[in-house]
Amino acid sequence: MAYAAVLSLAQTLRQICFGLKNHSLYDRCDRINTLHKVDDIRKWLSESSQNSSEEVKSLEIKIRDMAYHAEDVIEVFQIGLQKRSDSRMEEDLITKIDTTVKNLHEVITEMESIMEEMKKIKGRSGKQNLPVHSSRSAPVGQTNMVGFAEDLIQIKDRLCNVQKSTRQTIPIVGMGGIGKTTLAMNVYNDPFIAYHFHICAWVTISQQYRIREILLSLLDDIGVLTDKIRKESDEQLKERIYKILKGQRYLIVMDDVWSTNTWNDIQMLFPDDNNGSRILLTTRLTDVADYVSSTNPHHLMHFLIEEESWNLLCQKVFREANCPPELVNVGRNISKNCQGLPLLIVVIAGLLAKDQSLDYWEYVAVNLSSITAENDDHCSKILTLSYNNLPTHLKPCFLYMGVFPENYEIPVSRLFKLWVAEGFASPFDAERYLKDLIGRNLILVGQKGFVKGKIKTCKMHDLLRELSVRIAHEENFLYVKSRYLRFPPEEASFKRRLSIHDDASYSGSEEDVTMQSMDLVRSFIYNGWDETHLHSYYYFGCRLLRVLDMVGVELSGFPEDILLLVKLRYIAIACHAAIPASITVLCNLYTLIVEDSTGIASQLPIEIWNLPRLKHLKFSRVFLPAPPPHDVFPLKNLQTLSVLDSLDYDIGKITPFLKKLGIHYNSQLSHSPNLFAGLQHLETLKILFDSPANTTIINIDLPLTLKKITLERGRIDWEYMRIFGSLPNLEVLKLREYAFQGREWIPNVGEFIQLKFLLIWETDLEHWRANETHFPRLEHLILRNCLNLVEIPSDIGEILTLETIEIDHSSPFAVDSAKKILEDQRSQGNDGLKVFVHPTKTKVYPLKFGVIQFVILYLYFTFLIYGYIRADID
Secondary structure, three states, X not given: OHHHHHHHHHHHHHHHHHHOOOOOOHHHHHHHHHHHHHHHHHHHHHHOOXXXXXXXXXXXXXXXXXXXXXHHHHHHHHHHHHHOOOOOOHHHHHHHHHHHHHHHHHHHHHHHHHHHHHHHHHHHHOOOOOOOOOOOOOOOOOOOOOOOHHHHHHHHHHHOOOXXXXXXXXXXXXXXXXXXXXXXXXHHOOHHHHHHOOEEEEEEOOOOOOHHHHHHHHHHHHOOOOHHHHOOOHHHHHHHHHHHXXXXXXXXXXXXXXOHHHHHHHHHHOOOOOOOOEEEEEEOOHHHHHHHOOOOOOEEOXXXXXXXXXXXXXXXXXXXXXXXHHHHHHHHHHHHHOOOXXXXXXXXXXXXXXXXXXXXXXXXXXHHHHHOOOOOOHHHHHHHHHHHXXXXXXXXXXXXXXXXXXXXXXXXXXXXXXXXXXXXXXXXXXXXXXXXXXXXXXXXXXXXXXXXOOEOEEEOOHHHHHHHHHHHHHOOOOEEEEOOEOOOHHHHHHOOEEEEEHHHHHOOHHHOOOHHHOOOOOXXXXXXXXXXXXXXXXXXXXXXXXXXXXXXXXXXXXXXXXHHOOOOOEEEEEEOOOOOHHHHHOOOOXXXXXXXXXXXXXXXXXXXXXXXXXXXXXXEEEEOOOOOOOOOOOOOOOOEEEEEOOOOOOHHHOOOOOOEEEEEEOHHHHHOOOOOOOOOOOOEEEEEEOOOOHHHHHHOOOOOOOOEEEEEOOOEEHHHHHHHHOOOOOOEEEEEOOOEEOOEEOOOOOOOOOOOEEEEEOOOOOEEOOOOOOOOOOOEEEEEOOOOOOOOOHHHHHOOOOOEEEEEOOOHHHHHHHHHHHHHHHHOOOOOOEEEEEOOOOOOOOOOOOHHHHHHHHHHHHHHHHHHHHHHHO
């Protein structure tokens, strides 16, 4: 991948030149400095990104190999510099520099030859280049069911058919990309379906399924998964799922089923209580559908007819606008050649939306005509066309998606940190790059945040993921080790990145990768879960490693050999151990993530403050010692710090640019009222209370910049909510596990002026008195485990921005008041409000008698007795 290779080389050059800038031997590095011409090469690659001629492709390979070679030589030299002891004579350093310059001689000669060839190609290209694409991103949104409205109605009718009370399995069958999952998702997210079924859960199976992951996914989607449950055996998990579903009318969606064995493994989890429960299953294989549902007819997905294909293309390209007349004929030709497959239409629309010139559309039409003539692999070629039309800066971001396993829902925060560590994007560009790829329909949106539609997770369609892995392998960009990917193992040594998937451990020994010989690998990403298999694919010998991500497996301790990898920028591991003081040798470290399931705080050495490039420091629980006295900020670049076990110094004075902070609150904090005073950029704060806080919380001044706050187990009196309500920029407030306690909450006027999302999860609150003046911009209200709440304030429905009210496992009075709010708003013509009520297990709620309640109860029993007497008489 030429562009990524040159981009990485340019960053390496800037780093080494900056490191030697004030050195007496700087002049001897003049030969290294001549490599600054890589910026010209990178510019040429960007300009030639749409030129797919064999001449350009051949030159790109030369550029890639040249950049790889140059970077290898320079970084080996850097490691030698870093490991050189102070006692060595300067002559040793001179020798190292001279040797490096000699090794670069061939590289520089090759670069000069490449630049001459670039000039010749540029001179010949003239006006023959393809039109330059606009950098504008297509609008991001979910695919509507164009052409499948009748399918939607049919599936809903079959799911909600009250005449068939026995459990029914309904298979949706069709080829990949035809819209099976999209149809299932539209059904699953339908408000009536959510209302009809007590429990709804979605699980994606895929070819490489693991029973335990399916069980955990079901429990997570149902909303009961905890760290304690995670540790249960498979049999315990199965029993738990069965008991949860027993007696409930449920809908389970099993997406992407490839084997009858899958059904055999999990079908016993779903009880048949004759109450109308349903299982909706999507598969590409007719025999799987026959096996799981021999009595029910399949729902067979159909290809779009020409008019439907054209309508879908227009919708994705132009949204609400009409297609310009000059593009109609060529556009209809393009949509026709997509052969009615929605996936192809959506991907091609992503291309066409970027450049709506007639020349470009005619170019796409010509290529489509030739590609679709080959029925076997036309989809692959169409997707390759989509890749080839990406801007050069997006290509490495797309290819990098291949490091993640099939059907893996990728946390966007993790993806951004990896992109930055790899050098593909800056922290400021990462989100824009992702949205651009989503706008081109190459990456799918997973979960979205409630505020401003922020994307929390993303994923890839199988076909697109296979495309990224194939091209990444061809470009020597990435080697993926997986049971279902058959690349010769000897080729791994030519790749810059290695991704090992969990199923790779089942491959034959003849395909094993010898990691000791892979000393030029820059990234090692282990997506497995078993430490015993990890050592077969270890990172020993990868001395130039920049990214080490193996958080899936619990290690026995902090691996000392990590400290030999002085080029590391990103570390993500799982272990419980003290971090050694020698961590300071990793002076390039940007991100340090250590997960620990023990719940015991890890210990950081005081030397951690000597890592000035560190931006993200994330632990499950960690003790961070006070820094040594300095005149400057030792961690001035730190943006994320969590979760601190305790804090007895003013963190704001030391990390002034911190944006995210997580802490365990204890009595020590109450003695530091200015704890957060210097955090003028803090946006996200999570406080986990180790003991009830109550009045101690009033001693802390919170930064006015805060946008998101999460509180857990504080048992704070509701009267102190004013501390948080007065924050002018607060948009998200999550209160978990008795964060607040007390019978009554009366907000003050003028509070929560920017709040958009409010979660109250478990409290003893009974009376909540509020109206639209208290939460003028509230969009989403979620109540969970609010068992004592008498009602939701009726005036909440008058908030103009309110979109959803969600109630889960809360009092029936809260449910009734939410439905009443919905009815009132419907009667006033407000159809935008949605109310979601999740099933509540039968519980005995404490009766709280007042005069009104006593009268109601007296009348109820009076009419009940009267009814019995009348029945006797009749």
